[in-house]
Each structure stands twice: as C-alpha cells, then as structure tokens.
Amino acid sequence: IIILHGYIMMFAVVFPLMPLLAICNNYLELKVDFYNLTNSKRPVPYAGDGIGVWKNVIAVFNIIAIFSNMALLVFRTDTVT
DSSP: OHHHHHHHHHHTTTOTTHHHHHHHHHHHHHHHHHHHHHSSOOOOOOOOSSOTTHHHHHHHHHHHHHHHHHHHHHHHOSSOO
C-alpha cells in the first residue's frame, strides 16, 4: 500500500486514471486476501503500536511528489508560463 501510495502521488499528473486503477487494485487485493484468510488456518495476529517508520516514509513520498509533479507541469506542459 505504501508503494502504491507513492506511485499515485508522484505520477498522478502523468496518468490521471491511476487513482481509479489503484482503487480497483485495492478492491481486488482485499477480496483475494479475504478469501485466503477465511480458507486457511493462521496464527492469531497481535496488534502493533502503530505504523512506525512508515509514517516518515509516507511524509517523504508526499514531499517528493510535490516537487516531481511541479517539475512535470513546468517542464512538460504549456499550461504554466
């Protein structure tokens, strides 16, 4: 999910349908995971304290996405003069 979030944030300007495809991907992945969890025996999961270092990774992805999207808009389109 973190990698998918990064791709969506950084390249949504290039391919505007990416968020829609990501939602479809997440829905399909949810259905497959649900099937796997209900049809197999697994140990009891234990709760974590939070998302840990991934919070920082998402923040860095968002900052990089701002600059990459602005660079794509400025250098590849005529909308920004």
